[in-house]
């Protein structure tokens with residue numbers, strides 16, 4: 322396994338930058354109107370370490386932005402592993418979607434939800450309120466779906482995945498197969514959570530055998546999933562799927578959720594595992610994959 326606390330992780334087909342000299346300041350844009358930094362600061366796109374050039378695709382990975390906006394490095398593909406909003410209202414989601422849509426230069430920007438993104442989970446109102454979701458929640462869900470899949474947002478390259486596959490082709494003609502899921506093991510109340518292994522198996526068996534990139538909200542068990550108290554909070558079923566050898570083409574797995582476990586490592590089989598949570602000070606993680 323290759324890990325790094327300082328410089329890039331380098332293997333023949335993968336280069337990962339977790340620490341690089343770019344400011345990673347955020348601007349809080351919650352609907353409370355609070356600004357954690359000066360109003361004059363405008364989050365922007367910045368140059369990261371040099372792009373490896375032709376024949377490589379640069380993925381910029383973020384997660385757990387929770388209705389804040391961040392400075393991010395330029396790249397070919399943006400991946401966001403969920404917890405888009407602070408607490409799941411459509412207004413909070415819109416702030417994040419507008420920000421992601423505004424980021425120029427990415428050929429595609431792929432998002433999944435997370436346990437905070439209540440308005441994206443059509444079952445949330447019914448799952449946790451005795452089987453009778455309120456009409457308010459149903460309306461929020463419909464409006465949130467309309468927002469995140471609108472023509473305007475699609476035109477800006479935003480693609481929202483909810484237990485689904487997307488095949489996309491870069492300008493260089495490299496087709497990548499990605500699968501995205503917002504799910505995570507149950508912990509307190511939240512969206513897209515499963516209660517047991519059976520539910521988890523039903524979810525993760527849908528990952529296609531030929532997936533090259535996997536975007537999940539939860540980490541796999543024992544990989545970049547340690548809480549501050551030292552608990553390995555990642556999903557055991559997801560880890561079993563990764564260990565099974567079924568996903569033999571998998572090059573990159575991006576997740577977040579456990580904010581304190583930000584970082585990256587490359588497994589013996591070559592798969593890059595990336596916890597891209599930026600909520601508690603982690604930088605966006607840059608992953609360059611040879612085509």
Ligand SMILES: Nc1nc2c(ncn2[C@@H]2O[C@H](COP(=O)(O)O)[C@@H](O)[C@H]2O)c(=O)[nH]1
Pocket residue numbers: 385404436437506507508548549552554578579580581
């Ligand atoms: N022991 C566990 N801690 C968890 C789990 N899921 C989340 N967390 C902790 O909460 C924060 C924030 O997560 P969020 O989803 O509310 O943004 C995370 O960094 C952990 O410290 C869990 O399953 N077990």
Ligand SMILES: [Mn+2]
Pocket residue numbers: 385387404437578580600
């Ligand atoms: Mn989070």
Ligand SMILES: [Mn+2]
Pocket residue numbers: 404435436437538578579
């Ligand atoms: Mn989460």
